[in-house]
Amino acid sequence: MKSRVLVITSGKGGVGKTTTTANLGTALAMQGKKVVMLDTDIGLRNLDVVMGLENRIVFDIVDVVNGNCKIKQALIRDKRFEGLCLLPAAQTKDKSAVTPHQMKNLTNELRKDFDFILVDCPAGIEQGFKNAISGADDAIVVATPEVSSVRDADRIIGLLEAAGLSNSKLIINRLRNKMVKRGDMMDIEDILDILSIDLLGVVPEDETIVVSTNRGEPAVLENSSRAGEAYRRVARRLLGEEVPINAQEDTSNLVDRFKKMLKLAR
């Protein structure tokens, strides 16, 4: 299998890039893939704590690109999956500590050993963003169903296209079905209409994300987590399987489930 470098980006901050990187990385590793996650949010390291690997850090991405250590020395092996690794961001430097050229070399080097290289991009459209996308084959854009987030996603999609990444896919995060139903939140179609890019997945607003982040255990490890299930589906879709987009209705309710069946039959 040819390895793929995917950058997870959004423009707007706090919409779920790091959450997506951690869960997608873990879900792909659950499928037996060799995965490395790169935290490029230099100065604001986060992916390590979301993964529960913060106590194992010795070297970081800046050490690697500056040649202070070998890549292998800086990679942190996941406790749960053998094929899963993390390359942490530096905490003391700033975003200019890495250049796009260095990022490209780094991702190319990692292609030799991994099926998937997931790049967790910092918020914004400045240097950190430019670095993060420079080695990527494709981009995954994360957006929440809010005006500011979709607006920023649109801007990011434009910038990605200008940089030659014209096959971006969208993950809608934190969708609340109840609010959609009462007309107080944009639905999937509204967002796709506006952004006109392919949908890769829909992740519901879900408390298990908070709980799993507290524990340092990505939600995909929890069978009953709805957000986890959504990310497991995204992983299968990335691997080429045809998995229906499930808007993650609350299926605990029998009446709802019945209504949904009727809707499908129409």
Add this chain to the structure above:
Amino acid sequence: MLDLLARLFGKESTSSKDIARERLRLVLVHDRSVASPEFINALKEDLIKVIQQYMDIDMEGLLVSIEGEDNSVALVANIPIKGLKRAAGD
């Protein structure tokens, strides 16, 4: 009660999602035009070509922009005219 009925039939015109969608649509027309100066420039050139068939215009003073109003977006063109051409066949 009417409100409830309106909601049931999906006719609630002020549902906040509709407002969100409309605001997004407008802001993106503006964003996208600003983000792509080539777009405006290409439009400008084509406008000039067409208008020059009818009148002499001051190319220096020509301004074309996309501007947002309260709930609409307008293409605003200010094109100083130097003189009209004679109608064809005259």
